[in-house]
Amino acid sequence: MTDFRDRWRLAPAWVKVACLTLAYLAAHVSLDWISFIHEVSPLNVTPWNPPSGLIMGMSLVFGVRAAPLVWLGLMASDLVVRGLPVALWATMTANAVVAAGYGAAGWMLRERLGLDPGLPRLRDVVLLLAGGAGTAMAAGAGYIAIHTMIGLFPWSGFPDALLRYWVGEIIGIAVLTPLVLVGLRGPALRVSWAGAAEVGAQGLLIAFALWLDFGPLGSAQYEHFYLLFLPAVAIAVRHGLPGAALASVITQAGLIVAVQATGVETARMTHFQLLMLTLAVTALLLGTVVSERRRVEAWVRERQSDLAGAARLTEAGEMAAALAHELNQPLSAAMSYARAARKIARLEETSPRLGEILDKTVAQTERADRVIRSLRDFVRKGRSERSPLPVAGLVADCVTLAGPLATRHRVSIAAEVAPGLPPVRGDAVQLQQVILNLVRNAAEAMAEGMAEGIEDPGPRNRRIVLFAHLAGEADAVVIGVRDSGPGLAGVVERNLFAPFVTTKATGMGLGLSIARTLVEGHGGSLTGRRLPHGETVFEFTIPVHGSDAGEAAG
Numbered sequence: 001m002t003d004f005r006d007r008w009r010l011a012p013a014w015v016k017v018a019c020l021t022l023a024y025l026a027a028h029v030s031l032d033w034i035s036f037i038h039e040v041s042p043l044n045v046t047p048w049n050p051p052s053g054l055i056m057g058m059s060l061v062f063g064v065r066a067a068p069l070v071w072l073g074l075m076a077s078d079l080v081v082r083g084l085p086v087a088l089w090a091t092m093t094a095n096a097v098v099a100a101g102y103g104a105a106g107w108m109l110r111e112r113l114g115l116d117p118g119l120p121r122l123r124d125v126v127l128l129l130a131g132g133a134g135t136a137m138a139a140g141a142g143y144i145a146i147h148t149m150i151g152l153f154p155w156s157g158f159p160d161a162l163l164r165y166w167v168g169e170i171i172g173i174a175v176l177t178p179l180v181l182v183g184l185r186g187p188a189l190r191v192s193w194a195g196a197a198e199v200g201a202q203g204l205l206i207a208f209a210l211w212l213d214f215g216p217l218g219s220a221q222y223e224h225f226y227l228l229f230l231p232a233v234a235i236a237v238r239h240g241l242p243g244a245a246l247a248s249v250i251t252q253a254g255l256i257v258a259v260q261a262t263g264v265e266t267a268r269m270t271h272f273q274l275l276m277l278t279l280a281v282t283a284l285l286l287g288t289v290v291s292e293r294r295r296v297e298a299w300v301r302e303r304q305s306d307l308a309g310a311a312r313l314t315e316a317g318e319m320a321a322a323l324a325h326e327l328n329q330p331l332s333a334a335m336s337y338a339r340a341a342r343k344i345a346r347l348e349e350t351s352p353r354l355g356e357i358l359d360k361t362v363a364q365t366e367r368a369d370r371v372i373r374s375l376r377d378f379v380r381k382g383r384s385e386r387s388p389l390p391v392a393g394l395v396a397d398c399v400t401l402a403g404p405l406a407t408r409h410r411v412s413i414a415a416e417v418a419p420g421l422p423p424v425r426g427d428a429v430q431l432q433q434v435i436l437n438l439v440r441n442a443a444e445a446m447a448e449g450m451a452e453g454i455e456d457p458g459p460r461n462r463r464i465v466l467f468a469h470l471a472g473e474a475d476a477v478v479i480g481v482r483d484s485g486p487g488l489a490g491v492v493e494r495n496l497f498a499p500f501v502t503t504k505a506t507g508m509g510l511g512l513s514i515a516r517t518l519v520e521g522h523g524g525s526l527t528g529r530r531l532p533h534g535e536t537v538f539e540f541t542i543p544v545h546g547s548d549a550g551e552a553a554g
Contacts, residue, residue, distance in 0.1 A: 021069060024073060025072065028054060028074075029080050029081065031054060031176075032044065032077040032081050035048055035049060035051075036082070037256070037259075037260060041152055042085035042086075043082075043085070043161075044078070045144075045165045047167075047273050047276075048255075049168040050172045050175065051074075051077065051172065052136065052168075052169040052172035052176075053172040053173050053174075053175055053177040053179075054180060055073075055098075055099075056102060056106065056128075056173045056177045057176070057181050059105060060106045060109060061106075062106070064104065064106070065103075066102075066106065067099045070099040070103065071095050071099035074098060074099060075091065075095055086150060090146055094147060097139060097146070098142075101139035101142070102135055102139060105135035109131045113127055113131070115128065118181065119288065120292065122288050122289060124288075125241075125284060125285060128177060128178070129281065129284075132173035132174070133170050133173075136166050136170050136173065140166050143165065144158060144165055145158070168273065171252070171276050174281055174284060175248050176249060178241065179249055182242050182245050202231045202235055203231075206250065206251055209228045210228070210255065213225055213258070214259075225275055228255075228279055231247065231251070232279060232282065236283050236287035236290060240294060241284075241288050241291040244288070245284065248280045251283075252279075255276060338358060338361045339362055341358055342355065342358040370429050386425050386426055387427075387428075388425060388545040389424050389425070391417060391422075391423065391479065392421065394424075394432070394435075395417050395466050396415065397428075398432055398435045398439070398466060399466060402436060402464075405436075406443065406464070408443075409462075410447075410462060411442075411443050411462040412464070413439065413463075413466065414463065415467070416466070416468075417466075417468045421469070421470060422545065423545045424476075424477050424543065424545055425522075425543060425544070425545040425546075426522045426542055430518045430522075433518065434518050435481065437514075437515050439481055441538075442536065442538075445485045446462050446483060446484070462484060462485075463483070464484075466480075467479070467480050467481075467539075468480075476524065476541040476542060478539050479539065479540060479542060480537055480539025481538050481539075482537040483537075485536055512528075522542055522543070523542075523543045524540050524541040525540060527539060527540070
């Protein structure tokens with residue numbers, strides 16, 4: 001299936017148009033041929049006209065652009081199914097009226113009235129039914145009038161023919177259009193093997209209700225018709241709109257087969273049309289309400305999860321502020337001891353190597369002090385000091401700071417910085433923390449991959465690249481980290497920035513969440529994704545110094 005979808009996406013446009021045209025014409029003609037029963041004269045006026053549902057679905061998806069294809073389908077049906085019962089010009093004109101009417105209605109419903117073709121809300125379904133009823137009446141009036149004018153039947157029979165046409169069209173729209181739209185734009189109906197018995201039982205219930213109405217126990221009054229509502233309602237409640245649409249099509253098809261098999265007289269067909277319409281609308285509205293309620297419940301659960309995560313982040317922020325306060329004094333003492341040791345080493349002229357180590361100790365201690373102060377200010381004030389930062393210098397500092405980490409995890413780190421990048425506006429310490437966090441994650445991911453038995457690509461190929469280039473909008477710079485590790489698992493990729501979600505045995509799951517908070521505080525955005533060959537890339541945007549976004553973030 002994946003190969004077919006990939007080939008379809010890569011196919012030329014003319015191939016796609018040709019395939020869609022042939023598929024639509026085949027579906028249109030087949031549905032017309034199957035449903036051409038109890039017709040009015042030789043016209044396309046039947047108790048249930050499923051091609052109208054197909055036409056309305058295409059018009060809602062493609063708008064007025066679908067009108068030529070719809071007209072072609074109508075002409076093909078009149079030629080293949082009915083053998084052009086009237087003059088060619090009359091058939092072409094009447095079909096043009098229908099195609100133009102449905103194309104205009106699809107455009108109006110979607111572009112002007114805001115109907116979503118996926119039918120996610122009850123409002124969309126009501127608009128579909130109301131718009132379909134109005135369109136069928138308007139197009140039907142023109143269609144029947146043209147054939148009345150050429151003398152196919154008298155004007156006295158116009159109201160009855162129009163009523164039969166309208167009810168057949170609206171039944172086709174109510175039954176088939178939701179299935180077409182759900183199949184093309186809406187949620188898929190998934191039935192597991194465990195639910196196969198339930199689906200079979202519901203199908204048997206539909207068949208049993210039809211047997212009671214049309215079998216040996218049936219009567220001319222068809223008083224058992226209401227039993228067909230039971231499986232339709234059960235399926236709608238169980239599976240929502242997709243299930244209701246599918247159940248409605250199956251039930252209507254069963255009704256047509258039963259009507260044909262028992263030879264129901266044409267005079268009673270209007271009665272059956274109204275019953276079929278009532279059943280279809282009931283199932284459709286109920287299924288829509290169920291689907292909409294489930295979406296609302298899912299939205300509420302998601303918001304509750306977000307609120308719980310926000311509460312945990314608040315607690316983490318308070319803990320971070322307390323830790324920053326408590327660590328400040330021992331860190332200051334350690335920094336004083338390191339400076340004193342360096343001074344003593346210089347006075348006593350000890351080995352240069354010891355002096356170099358003490359210099360690095362002082363530098364790292366001072367950097368830790370800056371990080372603690374920056375974190376404390378950020379937690380307390382919600383912002384930090386921003387200044388112009390050269391991107392090349394920022395990346396170079398991060399490569400240097402990540403050196404011990406690269407040595408420990410046996411990875412190589414390189415920088416790819418586009419020349420001539422403008423300075424960005426930000427807090428150097430916070431942006432360094434974001435980049436180093438991404439580098440640490442990449443190095444640890446590659447180390448964990450080797451621990452899990454993934455083939456070691458060797459130090460040369462265990463590579464992390466820090467890159468920077470100008471964003472497409474030219475008012476921001478993209479800074480990122482790309483690694484040659486095993487890539488992200490699907491479940492990890494879906495929860496990348498969720499707090500307290502981690503795959504590390506000793507991790508808290510706050511690194512990426514805090515990194516994203518810092519980047520967004522600078523007016524940028526942080527994203528992560530898998531590359532085609534399994535690598536992982538994380539990148540974030542930072543506004544250029546002096547840009548509107550940069551000034552707003554500052």
